[in-house]
Amino acid sequence: MIQIEEQWKKVRQVNPLVHHITNYVTVNDCANVTLAVGASPVMADDREEAADMTSIASALVLNIGTLNSRTVESMLISGKTANQKDIPVIFDPVGAGASAFRSRTAETLLKNIRMTVIRGNISEIRSISGEAGHTRGVDASSADAESDARLLAEKTARQFHCVVSVTGAVDTVSDGERTVSVENGHPAMSGMTGTGCMGTSLTACFCGADPAHPLEAAVSALVCLGEAGEIAWEKAGMLGIGSYHMALLDAVSRMDGETLRKRARIHED
């Protein structure tokens, strides 16, 4: 059984510094959710300082949401630095499959960097695993079959020797041996931008606090975000997307360990 509450407490005790090379669309949310959970963000994407920043961090996020040739180079430098220093690397292949450049970049990053956790929607994970199928932009299509997520997560985890989180209505997290499903969350989360990226940032916060247990960290991060999405719906769902967005950040920052444990809906077969 994964001890969600203990994982969460570690984040608040360790206060990991999380280096992000990420997109400019949701970067403010990523910084705030990192602070909200009790970690510290640093965003830096220039090749001149990529290695320095990663070296002082407890975890590294590589998110290709608005990638360009300059930042991809920095991702390679930071990823290799993290690998050398055993710092967890969390990879978010945003929009992989939607353009040849994204697919190629994801492939390059996966060839050169040992990832700790990969988090994406089913289209993105399918794309990096080499399965057929097209991605329609960066948001999970409702046509994505959730039933395939489990097999895909397990296969991709074994393929890249890491933990894979396939997020959707139900999240599936696998290290290739163990597979856990997370049922927390609310459909409204896909109605705003940034929930995927925030899931990635939270995964990095939890991995930074407990680098020896990436499966437990990845599951706990998604439970935390999912519960926050549920609580935000209760508080502000009917008000609209702007209020829901703020309520989601509120809920992460106001989370307590007991609530987190009691509301968790995870299953491991």
Next chain:
Amino acid sequence: MIQIEEQWKKVRQVNPLVHHITNYVTVNDCANVTLAVGASPVMADDREEAADMTSIASALVLNIGTLNSRTVESMLISGKTANQKDIPVIFDPVGAGASAFRSRTAETLLKNIRMTVIRGNISEIRSISGEAGHTRGVDASSADAESDARLLAEKTARQFHCVVSVTGAVDTVSDGERTVSVENGHPAMSGMTGTGCMGTSLTACFCGADPAHPLEAAVSALVCLGEAGEIAWEKAGMLGIGSYHMALLDAVSRMDGETLRKRARIHED
């Protein structure tokens, strides 16, 4: 008579994917307002994937708010791709006239790309139309004479063979033949950053859902935003700029067709 409600319903039915090459100041708002109205955003600005992303989109936004030589090149690639595939292109000449670089870039884009709709404040539209007058930054000056907007919109629409939306206290939308004024909106909208850019993104959402009727789409988008600005004021205006900002996104996401039709204040002579 423009059927605002039907236009809006089309957006929700079609769920158009809108490719944005836009500025990093308001990009989060652009993504969220696109989702709020029922469309899907994708932000991608690298030349390596510009054509790919535009090819899978229903509409393209070119917003020069924080332009640089790298993104201008991508705008040219995406714009030409959109033209070849008959995908609507919505151009926002943010700050045109405020620097030689912006004016020159706007000119280059207009020479090389057939725009579907151009949306800007009166200073920006004056600048691209070649009229004298200086722009003071990116916000519409209160000294801008609203009375000139109609003539300017008509002239500029004929000049570039497209629809032109001159937004301000009253918005004027013209295709050179028909001219419609939109009286919805609230002065508080100019007290926060991003309302102009969001108007552009919404215009793209409506054009993506009904590419054959850009005038109707452009008017409907501005009615939708204007009404949201009014509703947001009623709900949160007195609280301040942060709450108003969220209430504006709330109102777009919670809009219903009947309200949209009943509150619309548009005039076509």
Next chain:
Amino acid sequence: MIQIEEQWKKVRQVNPLVHHITNYVTVNDCANVTLAVGASPVMADDREEAADMTSIASALVLNIGTLNSRTVESMLISGKTANQKDIPVIFDPVGAGASAFRSRTAETLLKNIRMTVIRGNISEIRSISGEAGHTRGVDASSADAESDARLLAEKTARQFHCVVSVTGAVDTVSDGERTVSVENGHPAMSGMTGTGCMGTSLTACFCGADPAHPLEAAVSALVCLGEAGEIAWEKAGMLGIGSYHMALLDAVSRMDGETLRKRARIHED
């Protein structure tokens, strides 16, 4: 005695245009806080327009939060333009000391540009002043000794012939001769991203409105932000980080001169 209320009224009368070359993490907050206090923002970071934009502005912000070689070049151009035209330059050395590139860039900017005000946390100001000590990312560490701030601010102000604001639980502002401490603020301000950057933007708004009195302007800006942080806590503190964020912007936009004066807690020895 510094006339906070009069300083604030000047901002609203002058409506200064503030050119920002800043990071993409908190840029939306910087734009909104600039509007909230009664000034106008323009964000532009390309070398092709850096001089043009600075020339029409009342103040310039140089914030190295997500610096890269392209934007550093623009900062040098804009900074020199501002110096030639006697436009105040406000420098925020975000994360100085956290990477060799940041420290080197801060040094280059300080050698080539005459700053009007430098605002940073104690680690950042220590780094640019050449004092030993390491910075842990971009957020002020709780281990920072507030008691050293006064000596540091005075020394650094004399070193660079400008005003230096060392912000923390108590803010210290010095021009090397006079030193003022600002006790307004709330610990929750460090729990969200962007308060440092917003303090820098507000400092630029106040300097743009009264360029002859940078010490008064810098103090007034921090009082304004600090009081807004207090009011935001009263209104929304217990709701969480998202609501607090919006309430902080609300409070800046809804500030009135009398409140500002009455709540101010400043000390000058």
